[in-house]
Amino acid sequence: MGEGSTRDRILTAGEALFAEVGFEGATLRRLTTTAEVNLAAVHYHFGNKEGLFRAVLERRLAPINAERLRRLDLLESRSASPSLEEVVEAFVGPMLSVQQDPRAVAFVRRLLGRICTDQGGEWIPHFLAQFSGVKERFAVAFQRALPALSPAEVAWRMHFSLGATAHAIADETRIAALSDGLCDPRDSETLLAELVRFITGGLRAPQREERS
Amino acid sequence: MGEGSTRDRILTAGEALFAEVGFEGATLRRLTTTAEVNLAAVHYHFGNKEGLFRAVLERRLAPINAERLRRLDLLESRSASPSLEEVVEAFVGPMLSVQQDPRAVAFVRRLLGRICTDQGGEWIPHFLAQFSGVKERFAVAFQRALPALSPAEVAWRMHFSLGATAHAIADETRIAALSDGLCDPRDSETLLAELVRFITGGLRAPQREERS
DNA sequence: GTTTGGGTAAAACGATCGTTTCATACGAAC
């Protein structure tokens, strides 16, 4: 932890610590100790603890959402109607594979899942703001791939897909216990393949029958 | 908050407070203030803060898991091979409808979802212990309803189903933003119907093609 | 009547938190 500027060391250590113990569980003293940085440096560079957290979030979320849009652009430039599997993979894949940095993976797998489930906190609007552009683009893409569904049903199923993804990505131990060792949570490739298959299946489920 | 014994008032207030701000965010002083209980009473009745949290969890989880098994027993007594929809609803339904107590609903919708995503914490084994009996029973039921899938694939998809459920149940605001107001997160009936449909669709997705 | 023990009340304990203050070191601008 002795490389990079002070600011970068704080960001990196904060990312790891927030991912490990969450926002409230993280301590600036523990953070500055592992980062080999003075305690006051956090407030100098980021204002306060929450400012640091927002900076940590943005550093990783921006590339993920950019990659999502890039892949969707690519799909739509190739075909007027991309397949559902392609759209799902463009949405889910970047969370698992944007960065080769293992620290980024740790962030996504632990912190992002935690954020998605956290109710309180003032950073959720800040988090959704970056996500909003992505949401609309993919809502349109999903609706096109699933013309039989109503917009409300598309929204519900995107919601469920997000949940399955967040849970699967955040998990590092439960799937092993659930499967009695059959499934390896670190096998990102299998995880992505199974997750995409599950989500596409759920999205393609027959629509609600209208009582006529 | 002026009814019931001291112990019950602590449990009820703790349930609400943990659901609102999480374990680390909850303060015993705020808890004892709203419960109109002395600070020391928490340690007298529950040992410490974590003991109180475990007691809060158990009070709500036990009925849910009991109801799950009861419904599964009922299904299997009626038919040798219950339909997938029935099994999914027996698994998901109790989380939304076991108790008519609105405080129990608040607990399930906020705290349980949070627990499912929380990585650290010592109560997860304690939580899984109660869940373990449920897990095996439903794993068998799902495997029977989906004979084409490998055990590993059944485990993966149960895992994803749990994630979609936890996310959907914990959410109270995001689906409204995601759907631009089309979907109402408080409409438990629609939520359950859409969720069951999504999960059954995901579980029924075509299996991984073996490269021969 | 006295004793006993479960339950509650008030107060303080030590620890640790996020934050602030103040002094200092360093490099660029003039």
Add this chain to the structure above:
DNA sequence: GTTCGTATGAAACGATCGTTTTACCCAAAC
């Protein structure tokens, strides 16, 4: 060489945390 804004280090501040201690109330047991 002096000045000045940026950055860091050391120390302390006030607040609040979970927990413990001590004393008190009161109904049941003897």
